[in-house]
Amino acid sequence: MTVWSSTIRGVLFDMDGVVVAQCLDFVAIKQEIFGSTEGFILERIRGLSGKERSRAEAILERHETEAANRCQPLDGVLPLLRRLDHHGLRLGLVTRNSRKSVNLIQARLGLPFLTIVTREDAPPKPAPDPILLACHRLGLRTDEALFVGDFEFDMLAGRRAGVRTVLLSNPVQPTSPNADHLIASLAEIPPLLGLPGLDKKA
Numbered sequence: 001m002t003v004w005s006s007t008i009r010g011v012l013f014d015m016d017g018v019v020v021a022q023c024l025d026f027v028a029i030k031q032e033i034f035g036s037t038e039g040f041i042l043e044r045i046r047g048l049s050g051k052e053r054s055r056a057e058a059i060l061e062r063h064e065t066e067a068a069n070r071c072q073p074l075d076g077v078l079p080l081l082r083r084l085d086h087h088g089l090r091l092g093l094v095t096r097n098s099r100k101s102v103n104l105i106q107a108r109l110g111l112p113f114l115t116i117v118t119r120e121d122a123p124p125k126p127a128p129d130p131i132l133l134a135c136h137r138l139g140l141r142t143d144e145a146l147f148v149g150d151f152e153f154d155m156l157a158g159r160r161a162g163v164r165t166v167l168l169s170n171p172v173q174p175t176s177p178n179a180d181h182l183i184a185s186l187a188e189i190p191p192l193l194g195l196p197g198l199d200k201k202a
């Protein structure tokens with residue numbers, strides 16, 4: 001098994017599908033904004049201007065706020081974060097969501113992240129910028145950071161930034177050529193870092 005304990009000093013997480021269960025219905029949002037469901041929301045909104053863009057951003061924000069008020073943490077993620085924090089690992093969150101929605105989630109769930117990078121802070125994943133910014137804010141070299149995500153944009157952003165990439169495998173994204181490691185459950189993260197496994201009751 002790969003153990004990165006001697007080199008990894010910080011762990012970055014994607015939010016939707018990794019820290020909280022995916023609550024955003026991307027298909028419904030695209031249907032409401034564009035009247036069609038292809039492509040990616042932020043990239044399509046970038047192609048709009050003026051009133052159309054304002055309308056699109058307002059719709060997205062309404063969906064994100066509503067999701068932030070009801071999304072639930074993934075099984076075991078809160079004890080995992082506390083455990084990593086206890087072992088001195090610096091924790092960051094890197095998401096394509098808005099600052100407002102992430103603040104709502106953090107306030108509700110009490111997430112122990114030292115830094116949160118949202119789409120207001122840097123060009124969104126799959127650009128490497130938000131990963132690099134999180135590393136900078138946490139005082140980490142990229143080779144000291146691990147990024148855990150559940151989608152190809154996460155793996156691409158991490159690979160481009162030069163951090164280690166871990167894919168939380170799922171039916172939509174079972175594998176990735178840009179993942180250094182595949183996991184089926186968040187419980188696999190501590191052993192990956194050379195830490196003991198989580199107490200199942202925690």
Ligand SMILES: [Mg+2]
Nearest residue numbers: 014016017150
């Ligand atoms: Mg995700």
